[in-house]
Amino acid sequence: MQNFWIALAANMVAMLVLVCGIYYRRHFRKDLALAYLALNFGIFGVTMLLNGSGAGAGLGLGLFGILSIIRLRSDTLTQEEVAYYFISLAIGLINGLHPDPAWLSPALSLAMVLVMFVADHPAFGRRTMRQTVTLDTAYAQQHQLHAALAELLNAKVLRTVVIELDMVRDLTIVDVRFRANTAAGKRRELLDAPSIESIPAPASAPQPQVAGERDLAQRQGR
Known part of the structure; x- marks a missing residue:
């Protein structure tokens, strides 16, 4: 017991x-x-x-x-x-x-x-990922497929398994394991971010007129 x-x-x-x-x-x-x-x-x-x-x-x-x-x-x-x-x-x-x-x-x-x-710790293999990617080009050569995936994913391709290769529809479906280039991704985010000079300044609000300036403007309008 x-x-x-x-x-x-x-x-x-x-x-x-x-x-x-x-x-x-x-x-x-x-x-x-x-x-x-x-x-x-x-x-x-x-x-x-x-x-x-x-x-x-x-x-x-x-x-x-x-x-x-x-x-x-x-x-x-x-x-x-x-x-x-x-x-x-x-x-x-x-x-x-x-x-x-x-x-x-x-x-x-x-x-x-x-x-x-x-x-299952996040630190274990956190840069290694797996995705199923559909490409609009039929890649019959493995080195061409790896080059296209590396450029598309901005990563180092570790292994690929071609699920479907359709020469008629010009289509490739591939299961890819890759290691992300974190440094390159951060540099790209910094380059794509808008600079301070490119951000338009907000339109300035109209300045209120004092009582003397408003009376002078009304007399000139008459």
């Missing part, structure tokens, strides 16, 4: 740190944060019940595996969100089984949270 309460506390702390402290602060999706918590605690409860009953734990794991596949296919998720999805599932399974010794579940949960904190 002691293992159960330790595992429950470890599951709650690990998921609060993972979802509220790491995932939401970096990806800002409230709906998936709720899905991760619901998935984790649901698997934790069912695994705990199956572990203490006559039914095999394999039945429950297979059922939740099918539900996970359906959930992943019903919505468009990024690979980072899929990673959080399976980590939440794994933490629920580990703590639901609450194996001996009692410190094993908290230690494994902490290790998984630390792995996600480091692997």
Whole structure:
């Protein structure tokens, strides 16, 4: 019984740190944060019940595996969100089984949270990006494709995977991994920014006339 309460506390702390402290602060999706918590605690409860009953734990794991596949296919998720999805599932399974010794579940949960904190840290590969680019020219040669992408993205092209090459419509669809040239991008922003001399000065407001000047103007008009 002691293992159960330790595992429950470890599951709650690990998921609060993972979802509220790491995932939401970096990806800002409230709906998936709720899905991760619901998935984790649901698997934790069912695994705990199956572990203490006559039914095999394999039945429950297979059922939740099918539900996970359906959930992943019903919505468009990024690979980072899929990673959080399976980590939440794994933490629920580990703590639901609450194996001996009692410190094993908290230690494994902490290790998984630390792995996600480091692997999904913004400083890790922050200049390396991936995009699917559609070009209005059919590039049959790889060096021409790399040169066009490097100029278009203002980056160093690391790898390209041509998804579609249409010579009839003169079209190229390519999956490109690249490293952004941050220094060049900053210089371009500074060059494109308007200078102080080019900003038009605001029109000056008309100066109010004093009473003597207004009377003189009225007499001259008469």
